[in-house]
Amino acid sequence: MKKVMFAMLIAFLMPYALMAQNVVLSGKVTDDQLQEPMAGASITLLGIGISTQTDNKGEFTFKNLKAGNYQLKITYIGYKTAENAVTVTKSTQLSIRLQKSMQLADEVVVSAIRATANSATTFKNISKEDIERNNFGQDMPYLLNQTPSVVVASDAGAGVGYTSMRVRGSDATRINVTINGIPYNDAESHGSFWVNMPDIASSVNNMQLQRGVGTSTNGAGAFGASINIQTSALSDSAYVELNNAAGSYGTLKNTLKVGTGLINGKWAFDGRLSRVVSDGYIDRGSSDLKSYYVSGAYYGKKSILRAITFSGQEKTYQSWNGIPEAKLKGSQADLLSHYNRNLGTLYNTVEDSLNLFNANPRTYNAFTYKNQTDNYNQDHYQLLYSKEINPELSFNGALHYTRGKGYYEEYKYGQDFTSYGMDSLFIGTDTVANTDLVRRRWLDNYFYGLTYSLNYRPSKIADFILGGAYNEYKGKHFGEVTWARYASQTENDYRYYDNDATKKDFNVFGKASINLNPLNLFADLQYRRIDYTFFGYDRNKNNVEQNAVLNFFNPKLGATYQLNGYNNLYASFAVAHKEPNRDDYTESTPDSRPKPERLNNLEIGYRHLKNNISAGANLYGMFYKDQLIVNGRINDVGGYIRENVDKSYRIGVELDGKWDINAKFSWALNASLSQHRIKEFHEFFDEYDANFDWIGQQENMHKNTDIAFSPSLIAGNEFTYRPMTGLNISLSSKYVSKQFLDNTSNDARKLDAFFVNNIRLGYQLKALGLRNIGLGLQVNNIFNEKYESNGYTYGYLFNGDLVTENFYFPQAGTNFMFSLNVKF
Structure with missing residues (x-):
């Protein structure tokens, strides 16, 4: 534990020693036709991975940047995605205008059950970039592990196969899951079995995790949380x-x-x-x-x-x-007592007995x-x-x-x-x-x-x-x-x-x-x-x-x-x-x-x-x-x-x-x-x-x-x-x-x-x-x-x-x- 605390202390203190760079990149995003400010537009510095959103005045700011070349990506539902190249040698302010898209946005499919930035709902959005960055093959619960009040587990221990998650202590039977607004929970057991959707994360555009009852949705009632998944949206090119x-x-x-x-x-x-x-x-x-x-x-x-x-x-x-506690944490005497209590129920053959006493206690x-x-x-x-x-x-x-x-x-x-x-x-x-x-x-x-x-x-x-x-x-x-x-x-x-x-x-x-x-x-x-x-x-x-x-x-x-x-x-x-x-x-x-x-x-x-x-x-x-x-x-x-x-x-x-x-x-x-x-x-x-x-x-x-x-x-x-x-x-x-x-x-x-x-x-x-x-x-x-x-x-x-x-x-x-x- 001392090693962990030391590593975390170094991680937390290091940034403060490196904040001498103070170039500011700011700007305002408006509608191209109406010239009105666009609140909630997403601004990303490509290649760096830093993102922010515009405030109610359509304004955004990136502080403490190093002078150099940057590529900005600006997105807003219903508008064409814009990418701007900018060279920053000193504090710079931009004016960005977004044009309405000729096509309807894919996000409208799930808009009826999603919370927005001004909603009186407790939620967390997970972007496609967040999912891709963490997707090494483990099931969906592990991609949500860094969201508030979430605890994940794996039957096989490595995050593949039968996995589960709890939100605020509520298990899968109390977490409403929809995919493009369509219910996924099993109608009878109420559970969501991610093992039945291997690598679904590779086809997800974004997710929203609402904690508590959340907004009205489809399917089993959200009794602890709800997860709204939207699958892949339109790509700009092949x-x-x-x-x-x-x-x-x-x-x-x-x-x-x-x-x-x-x-x-x-x-x-x-x-x-x-x-x-x-x-x-x-x-x-x-x-x-x-x-x-x-x-x-x-x-x-x-x-x-x-x-x-x-x-x-x-x-x-x-x-x-x-794994029985006697096998995982107990003494040989504890294990023998457990074995004798369960002989004929859990343990029926010589193979069962050899497996119990000889297997690795943590992988039995x-x-x-x-x-x-x-x-x-x-x-x-x-x-x-x-x-x-x-x-x-x-x-x-x-x-x-x-x-x-x-x-x-x-x-x-x-x-x-x-x-x-x-x-x-x-x-x-x-x-x-x-x-x-x-x-x-x-x-x-x-x-x-x-x-x-x-x-x-x-x-x-x-x-x-x-x-x-x-x-x-x-x-x-x-x-x-x-x-x-x-x-x-x-x-x-x-x-x-x-x-x-x-x-x-x-x-x-x-x-x-x-x-x-x-x-x-x-x-x-x-x-x-x-x-x-x-x-x-x-x-x-x-x-x-x-x-x-x-x-x-x-x-x-x-x-x-x-x-x-x-x-x-x-x-x-x-x-x-x-x-x-x-x-x-x-x-x-x-x-x-x-x-x-x-x-x-x-x-x-x-x-x-x-x-x-x-x-x-x-x-x-x-x-x-x-x-x-x-x-x-x-x-x-x-x-x-x-x-x-x-x-x-x-x-x-x-x-x-x-x-x-x-x-x-x-x-x-x-x-x-x-x-x-x-x-x-x-x-x-x-x-x-x-x-x-x-x-x-x-x-x-x-x-x-x-x-x-x-x-x-x-x-x-x-x-x-x-x-x-x-x-x-x-x-x-x-x-x-x-x-x-x-x-x-x-x-x-x-x-x-x-x-x-x-x-x-x-x-x-x-x-x-x-x-x-x-x-x-x-x-x-x-x-x-x-x-x-x-x-x-x-x-x-x-x-x-x-x-x-x-x-x-x-x-x-x-x-x-x-x-x-x-x-x-």
């Missing part, structure tokens, strides 16, 4: 790119991108092929991922029609059981069956249309269809025939009641629907949006026994369960924004209706088709006060509701079925954007009614499902800022200090006697405990040094305080705090007649921190003693990735 990366643990990424640019002023086509493979940090934690992206678009003066298809195919060896994987894999293919089809009806009125609409099909395969020991609907075997006078077998659990689903928005802006002070969506999901769930040591009466691929589900999701929202300069007011009202049909238990505990219909009203109100051209204050209050997931419904009866959750979200914030400094601070309160948590209780059909707790909350403060100190140095910093509490809940333990016969359940009451996986302090830092044109060196750091594995605030069930540092080097040059050659090196965890960022726990009473079993997912030590990107 291009071919080869992007390759290779590094530790046999990780390889190969990407081919092609695009036509604008053909005859109207047509454009883009495509991508990607392959990502990795052995994983964890034993046998391999991933074999393939994907493609194809887009064809027609650009008219007042309209865009774009057809998109993208697909992901994954084969991932299962590493989702984690309990699975040894050669085809213990997850296999899934997901195809997406989108048809997007945008039309500017007149200068005040525009329309966006989309049709979408997603086809997913796949299974996970596993070897199971000593399975009862009755659990699979099979008869016992009689061999002579012996009865065989169980068997070893291989099974596959399938998910075969369809998701389709439409989204729309109508944007009306009658004047500069008023803006109205009417939008919504209708989506249908049809999911087939079934399991097959593909092999059994004793086959009973079955044949190959015997189907031992089969049930379907249908979910219809309708929402409509209206948004209004009134700009009474310096005060901006907004209202956002959404109605959402869910109709879910599924197989579950009735009151007589028979598994029959059931139906649940839910109606939600989600209002949002807010205001932004513009203090001056570069400072504003905002405040908002939003209500969100969330339905229970598939397991909550199917593993309960109408009498034990949990209620929907409700969230009241308050956000108060401050933003500063001037010259070379952007900064923000916000206070938030997320107050839950009937939040669903796991408490260990068995319900009336013998299932361990989530139950509602009456009151719980998350409150905190978030800081986010960036300082471009001069042309060579910049410093980005974010921090979140928070508290997450459940007012009262009841924990249940199974109780067993000395013969391991189940006795019943014991109940403990807890008050004012921490919500699981909710660290009180998250901090990120990135320091970037540009010693010469085209070369940048970055040191990024991430600190996450301790987290509890359950809701009891018990230090015996926790993840320790960790502090991880990475170095990234990037060099861009033009040579050999190529448009650009990019070289990159990323060294992760440079101080070889041994840490775990995810885990789970369970406990039970055995012969009067409490037994706690913790499992962890260790993350990789020092590792590297090298990239070579060539643009033609």
